[in-house]
Amino acid sequence: MLAGLAAVGANESQAASGLLIVCVTQGVLAIVLSLITKVPVKFAWSTPGAALLVATAGITDRFNEAVAAFVVAAALIVLVGLWPALGRLISRIPRPISNAMLAGILFPLCLAPVTAAAQIPMLAIPVILVWLVLARLAPRWAVPASIVLAGVLLAVTVDTSWLNGANLLPHLEFVSPEFDPVVVVSIALPLFIVTMAGQNIPGAAILTSFGYEPPVRSALVGSGALSAVGALAGGITVNLAALTQALTAGPEAAADRSRRWIAPVAGGIADIVLGLFAGFATAFVLASPPLLIQAVAGLALLGALVGAVTAAMEDPDDRLAAIGTFLVTASGITVVGIGSAFWGLIVGGIVLVWLRFRRPARAA
Template identity: 45%
Template sequence: MTGSSSADQTVSDAPTAPGGRGLSPSALATGGLVALVGYASSVAVVIQGLAAVGADTAQITSGLVAVGFSMGLSAIWLAWTQRKPISVAWTTPGMALLAATGPVAGGFPAAVGAFLTVGALIMVAGLWRPLGRWIAAIPKPLANGMLAGLLLKLCLAPFMAIGQAPGLGLLVLATWAIVGRFARLYAVPAAVAVALAAMAMNPPVSGALPADPWPTLSLVAPAFTWEALVGLALPLFVVTMASQNIPGLAVLATFGYTPRVPPAFLATGFASALTAPLGAPTVNLAAITAAMCAGPDADPRPERRWQAAVTGGVGYIVLTALAAVTATLVTRSPPILIEAVAGLALIGAFGGSLLAAVQAEEERIPALVTLLVTASGLSFFGVGSAFWGLLFGGAMHVLHRWRPAGA
């Protein structure tokens, strides 16, 4: 991607604009890539998290199908109604938290009860209007620093892949570079095609999902235990809000988009609660894939980029039809390979956010602190580094602006 997010014009809150009519081929291509990268880059984490809290093979498959519909329909509705590139994803940090937590009292039904509770809490958060004002008050250099920190690890992945899988890593990188020299729009899709072909040729390994290509749904009656509510639901809610929803809104703000917060939280919270009995984990606003939908490569005109988020939502729904096959295919390959493809797609966004973060000299140090803390992977109490990056950077911002009385 090229260009700086700060260069984009601010997108009004109006539902649409004259220039927003008509299909955008680049937005449609970006949306398809978002679905593929968003699904493939972290599906293994979702499988691991569900298995850790007691889900069996059928329940994992059902959860993947249900969460695909939850993400897809939420993204389509939010992007279509607000005409903004609002991307939705499952809570990857939350699933990592589940994997670290392990079995809970009451087994998987208690975990499902926790998922349902988290969905309800997100809806409550959607009705709490001060949260939207807090997001709008985040200084742009800090928000861009946080975005750059989120993207840095992924942007390093293409080059780390060369060390871990030299042949495949060089092949993917060379495909991206050569195709991009002549047709930049098709560089990343070509790299994705090469990566998928490499995954398909890998020898099969044992996986968590069945070989049946037609997954089925499995209903789980939720159970509510104090242990699961306190030990799982509350941390999962905090992680989802701090590591996904707040950074997701901040990322959109760096590209000039200010979506209405209550509908976004109400939609994702309702979808999470509705699909929880099918084993689906929580869904939330995306951060990294939001940068792909909201960036200039989705479409030169900001008012048409919402189509990328809608297409991404459709892609998530399409992928549910092959949930078992998709997950099995992805788990056959080194995770670094898919991360490498995502990193190539985000190099331009990383450059734009880095430039916007350090452009203002008076905000440079707070923005760099935000970037470094976010990129460090720092985590306390299950809350991811994006939240702590904003917190540390915000503290530096206040400190640099503070002047003693009479000074």
């Protein structure tokens, strides 16, 4: 997320503010909704949304314009919650297209471990090896262990001058939004789509798969409204969790289904506490080699990339449209100032409609 905020022009203080408000927002949402509904509702920042910001670096270097796009994306999520028909429309986005776009967004970031291994091998290769070994022996610990090792390596190698002048105390910084139509189209619409398709819809589906009735309306309206407010402090979109939702709603949380709501409440408290260290985390991460940070993020997102590619290519009849969406999105192109994620969706949709169109049979 910090890499994504920096990619669209956030300075260190603004990034720390964004990290703090996102942690607090997702924590409060999880605590309140889980306590009220007794459903284990987990919230998180939009991981594919953060990857989108990295992929759209160059669209704008004015954080005020990016914040305006965050506000618009959050407002669209509120609209979906208030207008069920729009939610049904989003859920009808062809699965191959939405997953291919998500894969195209994640792909450049998942290449970072390869690039890091070539450019900073002394730092990157040990992290990759730890991840690889634990991916075989203890998959659940592979990513956390690689993050810890990267932190240790950075603590040993990074110049401690980053502490000088850094604001390590928790603080919020107001960012006045500046609306630019091109930036809104390039960032807000793809951010809205990947948040809905990659987080909110799967998050609700995961709750349903464990036998819960997800409070979709409350979750969308609440997360969208608080995300819009949080955007003014530099925060990106908050949404229903997907991967961690499976942890809080599954048997790992509690054998008794009626008590699993305690897990996201505890997680929400932890989110708020971690948010208090946002200033320290931001100063440390931004002083570190960006490529190593991106490499660790890429390792963490490999599972999401595999899932998106698998889902995109599942139906043989839709694979051509899906690969077209993936290639356009992953290319990083910008046309008339609009980023590749939007064009990937458009191109994939056109190809899909064309291939599915049935030509009238010729007369005998």
